[in-house]
Amino acid sequence: MFTTGGLLVLLLALGIHSHLKVKQLNKQLKFEAFKNQELQKKVKLALKTITKMERNPDLIHSREFNLDYLRMRMEEDIFHAAIVNQLKVKVKQKITVALRPRQAEAGLIGIASKPRVVDEIFDVEYSPQDxxxxxxxxxxxxxxxxxxxxxxxxxxxxxxxxxxxEKFMSHEAETSNWQPAIQGHIAYMHWDQKAKPTPLLVIEQSTEGGNVTLRSRNVLPSSSTSKPPQRQATSPHQGR
Structure with a gap:
């Protein structure tokens, strides 16, 4: 009899515990569903706002303004050093592994490696020093x-x-595209106009065509045209 009573009490306790647990889970489920609905509303509002901003005629040239401002900031020593040091670290991290010879990975020595395609992308970040x-x-x-x-x-x-x-981001570089020589091969540098909202600088090198036999100094084209030297005016009293 005592055993039956103990089992009955245990079953009642388990039933009450299960009921409370199910009630708590239902409450949590309703709360998560409410959060999901609110998040969907925020996403729709954000997409609507972004679409409206992209179609705003006052912001059509905002990308060019930001890039011009970025080049002006590159004239500052602290900003320039921060960006260049970050480029050195990230380019080395991304490119070193990608350019590793294949025969070193496969354990083959003395076999020439074929051209290896590299496609890496990374962010350039900055936080104000002040x-x-x-x-x-x-x-x-x-x-x-x-x-x-x-x-x-x-x-x-x-x-x-x-x-x-570094040269392409300098203030003197007023061009939006450039064709320097990398690895003795012509590359094409330009800003991707389709990248939104963060500007994307693309450095693309084609495997087609011949190599550049002459060593290129990778000098940016000057925006100002050179003027012919003017002949010095002589005084009418000279030469007499």
Whole structure:
């Protein structure tokens, strides 16, 4: 009799516990469903706002303004050093592994490696130095597309990439595209106009065509045309 009573009490306790647990789970499920609905409303509102901003005629040239402002900031020593140091680290991290020879991975020595396609993308971030609580923000992204041509060391290729990016981002570079020589091969640098909302700088190298036999200094084209030298005016009293 005592055993039956104990089992009855145990069953009642389990029933009450299960009822409370189910009630708690139902309450949590309703709360998560409410959060999901609110999140969907926020996403729809954000998409509507972004679409409205993209169609706003006052913001059509905002990308060009931001890029011009970015090039002006590159004239500042602190900003320039922060961006260049970040480029050195990230380009080396992304490209070194991608440009590693295939025979080293397969354990084959003495066999020439074929051109290896590289497609890497990374963010360039910056946080204001005068505001210690400021978070890092993405300024722009860089996408590097090139082929590993067995003509030079990987360190030289990385140095060329960093040098080209630094020159392209300088204030003197008023052009929106450029064709420098990387690995003895012509590359094409330009801002991807379809990338939204973060600007995307693309460095694309084609495997077609011949190599550049002459060493290129990768000098940006000057926007100002050179004027012919003017002949010095002589005084009418001279030469007499």
């Amino acid at each position: 505001n210690p609580i400021a978070k890092k923000r993405v300024l722009f992204r860089i996408q590097i597309k090139l082929a590993k041509l067995p003509t030079q060391a990987t360190s030289i290729t990385i140095s060329q990439l960093i040098d080209c990016i």
